[in-house]
Amino acid sequence: xxxxxxxxxxxxxxxxxxxxxxxxxxxxxxxxxxxxxxxxxxxxxxxxxxxxxxxxxxxxxxxxxxxxxxxxxxxxxxxxxxxxxxxxxxxxxxxxxxxxxxxxxxxxxxxxxxxxxxxxxxxxxxxxxxxxxxxxxxxxxxxxxxxxxxxxxxxxxxxxxxxxxxxxxxxxxxxxxxxxxxxxxxxxxxxxxxxxxxxxxxxxxxxxxxxxxxxxxxxxxxxxxxxxxxxxxxxxxxxxxxxxxxxxxxxxxxxxxxxxxxxxxxxxxxxxxxxxxxxxxxxxxxxxxxxxxxxxxxxxxxxxxxxxxxxxxxxxxxxxxxxxxxxxxxxx
Numbered sequence: 001x002x003x004x005x006x007x008x009x010x011x012x013x014x015x016x017x018x019x020x021x022x023x024x025x026x027x028x029x030x031x032x033x034x035x036x037x038x039x040x041x042x043x044x045x046x047x048x049x050x051x052x053x054x055x056x057x058x059x060x061x062x063x064x065x066x067x068x069x070x071x072x073x074x075x076x077x078x079x080x081x082x083x084x085x086x087x088x089x090x091x092x093x094x095x096x097x098x099x100x101x102x103x104x105x106x107x108x109x110x111x112x113x114x115x116x117x118x119x120x121x122x123x124x125x126x127x128x129x130x131x132x133x134x135x136x137x138x139x140x141x142x143x144x145x146x147x148x149x150x151x152x153x154x155x156x157x158x159x160x161x162x163x164x165x166x167x168x169x170x171x172x173x174x175x176x177x178x179x180x181x182x183x184x185x186x187x188x189x190x191x192x193x194x195x196x197x198x199x200x201x202x203x204x205x206x207x208x209x210x211x212x213x214x215x216x217x218x219x220x221x222x223x224x225x226x227x228x229x230x231x232x233x234x235x236x237x238x239x240x241x242x243x244x245x246x247x248x249x250x251x252x253x254x255x256x257x258x259x260x261x262x263x264x265x266x267x268x269x270x271x272x273x274x275x276x277x278x279x280x281x282x283x284x285x286x287x288x289x290x291x292x293x294x295x296x297x298x299x300x301x302x303x304x305x306x307x308x309x310x311x312x313x314x315x316x317x318x319x320x321x322x323x324x325x326x327x328x329x330x331x332x
Contacts, residue, residue, distance in 0.1 A: 007060045008159035008237075011102060013067045017045030017086030019124035019147030020073035022132075026140065027078065037140060038080050039130040042147045045123030046070025046086030050109075052116040056094040057201065059157055070121075073147060076129045086123055094159055096240055102154035120155065124148035158236065163201060163215035164330055166241030168262055170220065173247045174283040176200065177313040179216040182323065206327055215241060220265055235269045243277040243329050249284045250310070255296075256303035277329045278306050281322060286312035 020042025027035025048070055068091065074083030098110040099120060109118050127145030134141055167175040183202025200216040217237055238244065244266075248258050259280060266273040285293070293310055300308060309325065311318035 006058050007063050008058065008161075010059050010062045010066060010157045012062065012091075012155050012157060013152070014048045014089075014121045014155060015067075015069040015152045016048055016121040016123040016150035017070040017072040018150045019043070019045045019126040020075040020083035020086075021147050022127035022129040022144030023076035023078060023081075024130045024142055024144040025078035026130075026142070034140075037130040037134050038078050039144050040076035040079070040081040040083065041129050041132075042076045042126030042145075043073030043083035043085040044126050045073045045147070045150045046088045047119045047123045048089050048091065048121035048153075050091050050093055050097075050099060050111060050118050050120050052095050052097075052111040052113055053092040054095055054114040056092060057161075058094065059097070059159055062091075062157065070123055070150065072150070073123065073126045075147075076126070076144070080129065080131055083126060085126075088123075090117075091120070093157060096160045098158045098160060100156040100158060102156050105156075108155065121151050121153045124150045160240045161201065161215050161237040163237075163241050164212040165204075165214045165243045165245050165326055166238045167214065167216045167247055168220065168238065168244050168266070169247035170258065170262070173249055174313055175216045175247050178247060178281070178283065178311075179214060181313045181316065182319060183214060204323060204326070206323055210327070212327065212330055214245075220262060235266070238266065238273065239270060241276065243279065243326060244273070245326065246278065246280045246306075247283050248280060250282050250288055250296075251284060255280075255282065255300060259304065259306070277332075279325060279329060280304065280306055280308035281318075282308060282310050284312060284314075285310035286315035286317055 022042050023039030025037070025039040027038045029035055048068060068089050070089045071087035073086045076083045093111055095112055095114065099108045100106065101108055108120065111118065125148045127147045130141045130144045133143070167179065169175050179200055179202050183204050202214050203211050204214050205211050215237060246259055246262055248255050252258050288310065309318055309322060311322055313319070
């Protein structure tokens with residue numbers, strides 16, 4: 001799927017169906033001239049229903065069509081016949097989709113399971129027919145209830161990628177390269193900042209046919225939580241990762257400072273992110289010899305309170321050990 005096809009945020013205008021009118025029919029037959037009221041109820045208006053679909057991973061199918069309207073309920077008729085319900089509209093979304101009210105920005109609900117169905121906009125109830133209103137003092141009611149109108153609602157669909165491990169780092173830290181080496185994903189890789197313009201997902205194959213999902217999030221820069229750069233737009237995807245893998249290149253001027261900046265941006269965006277498991281992979285370490293690694297380790301042991309590891313995606317150094325560590329963290 002091409003870059004432009006990844007859509008994780010859409011605004012929708014939804015309308016449920018009107019309820020059908022109840023019937024005020026009076027029974028008139030050849031041998032029963034005054035059969036009395038027999039008007040049926042109106043049908044329910046159609047609902048707008050959101051349904052989880054594990055085969056979807058983007059909201060692209062709502063990019064061009066954002067207005068949906070359910071069917072109206074049919075009117076009741078004689079012989080106590082109830083009108084047909086209006087046709088429901090099902091909106092399939094990827095797992096991890098959050099639905100918000102556009103006016104208040106409040107979360108209405110979120111879809112996290114395959115086949116999960118939630119009514120987002122209820123259809124109007126059908127009106128009751130006149131046979132409901134007959135009594136000893138009113139044997140021939142000539143009125144019935146009108147149907148209740150449907151509702152209109154403006155909502156926001158917001159996708160938060162579901163992955164076990166989220167890659168966090170500055171642009172050009174080597175996240176896409178690591179993802180391409182450790183999984184079968186083929187992200188776009190280039191020698192310039194912001195090569196990654198959308199989250200990329202890959203499945204990491206582990207021993208004994210086990211696996212876990214890793215997500216490469218677009219590069220975060222200082223000030224991202226205030227809207228600078230591209231990474232701020234994708235910070236919400238990291239909220240669903242159970243483990244955060246910070247990727248910092250070995251040629252960084254100050255590894256611990258870069259880590260602190262990244263951690264601070266996550267904290268400002270959502271303080272709960274600090275509760276996640278964290279691990280640091282120092283990438284591009286094939287340019288370091290053992291002596292230099294030992295010197296850097298002395299400094300890092302003093303400055304960092306998070307476990308770390310030297311790796312090289314290009315030279316395939318430390319990749320197996322990294323998988324082992326991530327699997328251990330995911331299954332503690």
